[in-house]
Amino acid sequence: LFExxxxxxxxxxxxxxxxxxxxxxxxxxxxxKEGQLVGDSDPSALEAG
Incomplete structure (x- = not known):
């Protein structure tokens, strides 16, 4: 479905x-966390190393 x-x-x-x-x-x-943004991750950045 996401695809x-x-x-x-x-x-x-x-x-x-x-x-x-x-x-x-x-x-x-x-x-x-508790209404505050504590993380923003982009999987393509993880793949790039």
């Missing part, structure tokens, strides 16, 4: 406490 949205350029927002699920998604992830 389908990605192919047509649709933005998808997922709010989840399931960190295992979120960590497996190959998309930019923003992490909030």
């Amino acid at each position: 389908d949205f990605s192919q047509v350029g649709v933005t998808v927002l997922i709010a989840s406490h399931d960190l295992d699920l979120i960590s497996r998604l190959p998309y930019r992830q923003l992490t909030l």
Whole structure:
């Protein structure tokens, strides 16, 4: 399903406490703690080293 949205350029927002699920998604992830942004990760940056 996520791949389908990605192919047509649709933005998808997922709010989840399931960190295992979120960590497996190959998309930019923003992490909030107590309402504050504490993380912004781009999987392509991780792949680049």
